[in-house]
Amino acid sequence: MKIGELSxxxxxxxxxxxxxxxxxxxxxxxxxxGYRAYGEADVERATRARxxxxxxxxxxxxxxxxxxxxxxxxxxPTCSRELAEMxxxxxxxxxxxxxxLTKSRDAVARYLDLTRNGDLVGAA
Amino acid sequence: MKIGELSxxxxxxxxxxxxxxxxxxxxxxxxxxGYRAYGEADVERATRARxxxxxxxxxxxxxxxxxxxxxxxxxxPTCSRELAEMxxxxxxxxxxxxxxLTKSRDAVARYLDLTRNGDLVGAA
DNA sequence: CTAAACTTTGACATCAATGTCAATGTCAAG
DNA sequence: CTTGACATTGACATTGATGTCAAAGTTTAG
Numbered sequence: 248m249k250i251g252e253l254s255x256x257x258x259x260x261x262x263x264x265x266x267x268x269x270x271x272x273x274x275x276x277x278x279x280x281g282y283r284a285y286g287e288a289d290v291e292r293a294t295r296a297r298x299x300x301x302x303x304x305x306x307x308x309x310x311x312x313x314x315x316x317x318x319x320x321x322x323x324p325t326c327s328r329e330l331a332e333m334x335x336x337x338x339x340x341x342x343x344x345x346x347x348l349t350k351s352r353d354a355v356a357r358y359l360d361l362t363r364n365g366d367l368v369g370a371a
Numbered sequence: 372m373k374i375g376e377l378s379x380x381x382x383x384x385x386x387x388x389x390x391x392x393x394x395x396x397x398x399x400x401x402x403x404x405g406y407r408a409y410g411e412a413d414v415e416r417a418t419r420a421r422x423x424x425x426x427x428x429x430x431x432x433x434x435x436x437x438x439x440x441x442x443x444x445x446x447x448p449t450c451s452r453e454l455a456e457m458x459x460x461x462x463x464x465x466x467x468x469x470x471x472l473t474k475s476r477d478a479v480a481r482y483l484d485l486t487r488n489g490d491l492v493g494a495a
Numbered sequence: 496c497t498a499a500a501c502t503t504t505g506a507c508a509t510c511a512a513t514g515t516c517a518a519t520g521t522c523a524a525g
Numbered sequence: 526c527t528t529g530a531c532a533t534t535g536a537c538a539t540t541g542a543t544g545t546c547a548a549a550g551t552t553t554a555g
Contacts, residue, residue: 251531261532262513280521282532298471303427305511316478324486331486334479341476345469347422352465354440355458362448362455375501385502386543404551406502429541 250275253285257293264293270306272296272313303344308337377409381417388417394430396420396437427468432461 254261267273268283273293275283285293292313299309315334318324326334378385391397392407397417399407409417416437423433439458442448450458 249532260513262515265533266512280532282521295471295474298467299475300512301427302468302472303425312475312479315482316475319478319482319485324482326482326486331483334483338476338479338483341472341479343422344426345472345476347419348426348465348469348472350419351423351436351440352462352469354443355436355462355465358439358443358448358450359455359458359462361443362450373502384543386545389503390542404502406551424542 248285250283250285253289253293256290257297259293259297263297267293267296267300267306271310272300272306312337372409374407374409377413377417380414381421383417383421387421391417391420391424391430395434396424396430436461 248256250261250264253259254264257264264273264283268275273289273296275285275289278284295316296309296313299312300306304312311330311334315324372380374385374388377383378388381388383391388397388407392399397413397420399409399413402408419440420433420437423436424430428436435454435458439448
């Protein structure tokens with residue numbers, strides 16, 4: 248599919264898809280005319296890239312994480328001591344983020360629950 | 372305590388503490404000399420503000436969330452339909468973030484596990 | 496009292512993510 | 526073939542979070 252379709256299907260502006268590609272978060276084939284060509288899997292991949300960035304990771308770090316995910320699913324991971332240390336550090340940062348977000352999430356959920364907007368049902 | 376101490380204890384630059392205050396995420400008393408005066412509870416509050424911002428929330432949204440948390444712990448929540456709808460929307464956004472981060476977190480953890488850096492133990 | 500360390504405000508700089516626009520090329524429909 | 530929708534690249538603008546610096550007052554150690 249071309250970039251416009253991927254954009255629509257993911258809700259990510261085409262501008263950002265190009266940017267993520269520039270930053271190495273997302274790859275694309277090129278058709279003969281020079282247009283970017285994406286596959287189905289890229290919908291997921293783009294969405295995850297977006298998600299990580301929106302979760303506060305820099306594109307630089309998001310790239311590392313996505314690469315780790317890919318490699319982890321594929322082969323026996325190999326990595327330098329430095330990378331491992333960096334990942335260990337980031338892992339605790341991720342855990343902090345998760346703890347923080349979870350707490351807020353629960354608070355918001357409880358709030359909405361207490362505030363009893365039973366009439367608000369369809370609002371997701 | 373004064374801003375310097377709060378800064379040291381939270382690891383948040385004083386600059387940011389002032390900024391968070393300006394954005395309404397953090398309050399402070401003022402001593403007679405005009406210096407900001409914080410209490411013990413502000414260590415936690417500042418840390419949470421920081422956490423939310425680092426988790427990708429805008430200061431604007433972080434403020435709302437922190438206020439919700441505070442109110443939720445205190446009183447019977449009251450809120451406008453609009454706020455409730457906004458919160459419901461943000462709740463699903465938070466859930467998305469959590470899902471995304473969790474997935475990455477697990478992948479990184481698995482990677483580190485597989486990569487077997489047993490010698491890396493103290494690295495948190 | 497003086498010097499060093501801290502605080503305040505305010506201005507200005509930076510960086511990353513994102514928006515917007517322009518000039519140009521491609522493609523599909525009429 | 527022409528028009529309109531879409532793509533490409535590249536430049537420029539904006540915004541939010543953050544760093545940095547300066548001028549001035551405060552506090553504390555000596």
